[in-house]
Amino acid sequence: MDQVAAFLPYFFEGTWVTLQIFVLGLILALLVAFAAGLGRMSSIHAIRWPCAVFIEVFRGTSAIVQLFWFFYALPLFLDIRLTPLMAGVLVLGLNQGSYAAEIVRGAVQSVPLTQWEAATALNMPKRTTLRRVILPQALVAMLPPFGNVAVDLMKNTSLVALVTVLDLTYRAQLIRATTGETTIIFGLLVVVYLILTNGISLLRRMLERRMPAGLAYAPGRE
Amino acid sequence: MYWDWSFAWDSLPALLEGLWITVQLTLGGSVLALVIGLVLAMLRRTNVEPVRWLIGAIIEVLRGTPFLVQLFFVFYVLPKYGIQLPVLATGIIVLGLNYSAYTAECYRAGIEGVPQGQWEAARALNLSTGRIWRAVILPQAIPRVIPALGNYVNQMFKDSAIVGAIGLFELLNTAKQIGGLTYRFLEPLTMAAVLFLAISYLASIGVRRLERRMHSAETAGADVNPPHLALGKPA
Numbered sequence: 452m453d454q455v456a457a458f459l460p461y462f463f464e465g466t467w468v469t470l471q472i473f474v475l476g477l478i479l480a481l482l483v484a485f486a487a488g489l490g491r492m493s494s495i496h497a498i499r500w501p502c503a504v505f506i507e508v509f510r511g512t513s514a515i516v517q518l519f520w521f522f523y524a525l526p527l528f529l530d531i532r533l534t535p536l537m538a539g540v541l542v543l544g545l546n547q548g549s550y551a552a553e554i555v556r557g558a559v560q561s562v563p564l565t566q567w568e569a570a571t572a573l574n575m576p577k578r579t580t581l582r583r584v585i586l587p588q589a590l591v592a593m594l595p596p597f598g599n600v601a602v603d604l605m606k607n608t609s610l611v612a613l614v615t616v617l618d619l620t621y622r623a624q625l626i627r628a629t630t631g632e633t634t635i636i637f638g639l640l641v642v643v644y645l646i647l648t649n650g651i652s653l654l655r656r657m658l659e660r661r662m663p664a665g666l667a668y669a670p671g672r673e
Numbered sequence: 674m675y676w677d678w679s680f681a682w683d684s685l686p687a688l689l690e691g692l693w694i695t696v697q698l699t700l701g702g703s704v705l706a707l708v709i710g711l712v713l714a715m716l717r718r719t720n721v722e723p724v725r726w727l728i729g730a731i732i733e734v735l736r737g738t739p740f741l742v743q744l745f746f747v748f749y750v751l752p753k754y755g756i757q758l759p760v761l762a763t764g765i766i767v768l769g770l771n772y773s774a775y776t777a778e779c780y781r782a783g784i785e786g787v788p789q790g791q792w793e794a795a796r797a798l799n800l801s802t803g804r805i806w807r808a809v810i811l812p813q814a815i816p817r818v819i820p821a822l823g824n825y826v827n828q829m830f831k832d833s834a835i836v837g838a839i840g841l842f843e844l845l846n847t848a849k850q851i852g853g854l855t856y857r858f859l860e861p862l863t864m865a866a867v868l869f870l871a872i873s874y875l876a877s878i879g880v881r882r883l884e885r886r887m888h889s890a891e892t893a894g895a896d897v898n899p900p901h902l903a904l905g906k907p908a
Contacts, residue, residue: 511870511877513831516845520866523849523858602737609739613838620742633749641738641746648737 454630462626462636465619466643472539472608472618473647477601479544480551487548488555489581502552509549514607518542522614539611547604554596558589591662598655602648609644619643681860684851688864691847698764698833698843703826705769710776714784715806717777735774741835743767748839764836764843772829779821783814820884827876831869844868 490502509517522538525531533541562585570580612621623640627633717728735743744767751758758766787810795805837846848865852858 507874508870511831511873512866513834513869515834515837516831516862516866516869519845519849520862523852524862527857527859606739609741610835612741620739620745624745627749633753637742637746637750640742641734644738644742645734 455626455632455635458626458630458636462619462622462639465617465622466647468536468616469605469608469618469647472536472543472611472616473605475540476543476547476604476608479540480546480548480600480604481597483545483548484551484555486552488552489559491552491556492559506549506552509546510553514542514546515610515613517546518610518614535611535614535616538614539608539616543604543607543611547600547607550603551597551600554593554600555589558592559585561592562588594655594659594662598652598659601651601655605648605651606644677857677860680855680857681864684848684861685864687847687851688844688861688868691842691844691865692868694761694841694847695830695833695843695845697761698768698836698841699826699830701761701765702768702772702829702833705765706772706776706825706829707822709769709773711780711811713773713777714780717781718784732774732777735771740767740771740832741838743771744835744839760836760839760841763839764833764841768829768833768836772825775825776822779818779825780814782821783818784810786817787813817887820880820887823876823880823883827873827880830876831873834869 487502487506490498491506493499493502518538521533521542522535525533566584566588567580570584575584608618609620611618612624615621619640623636626636630636713728713732716724719725744764747758747767748760748763751763791809791813792805795809800809833843834845837843837849840846842850844865845862848861849858851861
């Protein structure tokens with residue numbers, strides 16, 4: 452126990468690394484989600500197709516396969532050398548972004564077509580309609596599933612331990628190997644992740660309560 | 674570096690062997706997840722408060738922690754208490770447990786979709802609780818959640834690659850090993866990814882087709898349940 456106590460500061464530094472990967476990954480995932488999700492609905496073939504292929508490929512393989520590919524295979528292929536942290540953020544962002552892209556698409560399509568028609572009748576350009584009429588309504592529908600994506604992203608950050616990023620999981624492994632106090636350190640690891648994922652759920656609920664305020668029209672309220 | 678077809682071709686047999694382990698993981702994990710999930714979903718409806726609380730806590734922990742961490746926990750902690758399991762068994766158990774938390778929610782939705790009147794009618798006929806579950810509730814609850822369960826099986830197939838982290842040579846870890854031995858990571862890792870993609874894509878098409886068929890059966894007024902089990906339509 453004393454042995455583990457000596458390593459605790461080192462362990463908790465990992466929380467910072469994990470949070471960093473989570474936040475950067477989430478930002479990337481959101482950007483990817485809107486780009487690919489809206490792109491997949493484009494009327495232009497050259498935009499729609501690549502977006503659809505991207506989404507299907509990244510949803511069709513798991514984050515760990517993509518992580519190993521970006522970490523081991525990509526440098527040999529394109530002569531790009533990513534740091535383990537960069538590879539982790541990139542893969543988690545693209546992977547969760549591909550799931551979130553389908554959420555964006557579903558939410559935009561859930562806004563009644565009459566909203567588009569009404570905006571057209573008011574002579575509003577398509578781009579403005581999307582930005583001022585459709586997205587504000589779709590955003591409310593996106594929030595709950597985005598919360599799930601964020602929780603999944605947090606859990607997937609543990610995978611970066613397998614490409615030697617010193618996150619919580621990897622540090623726990625190192626401490627286990629050094630001290631042999633397996634039960635204590637892994638028990639602690641489980642508790643820290645529970646706190647992190649529950650924190651995200653809490654944050655999501657707070658956001659959900661605030662979001663629809665001031666919105667005259669919310670999906671499902673016709 | 675360029676793509677070497679002959680090297681890719683040479684590593685295929687080893688990759689297929691890895692794929693076989695991946696399939697075993699998926700099948701074993703699915704059976705466990707489908708059974709444990711159902712048990713959890715049924716226990717969650719009990720009147721005994723502590724049991725309900727316990728089940729809720731188990732599901733919360735399984736859903737709130739990473740699969741990799743659960744895997745490490747079982748792999749490193751259990752031997753400390755004298756429980757030695759083969760790596761494949763460890764992988765199947767952790768996969769099954771992890772996914773049972775998700776399938777339980779799935780089953781719960783199905784069970785809650787069965788109208789209350791079915792319970793009341795079955796009780797009025799003096800059926801035992803076990804019989805009510807077996808003959809009335811589950812035959813109506815399970816068919817409608819089969820597509821959703823299918824999605825989880827597909828997801829499990831993809832996630833099973835994580836079990837490589839405890840040294841099992843499933844598809845991904847085999848590819849990584851070939852890369853490590855030859856220092857050619859591109860071909861084996863790409864082929865592993867393509868195999869994962871192809872199989873899960875076909876599976877997702879299958880699930881979607883199943884979904885559509887069940888949906889059209891329902892909207893056409895036909896019951897998806899066998900006729901002798903259709904004990905009356907919800908009002």
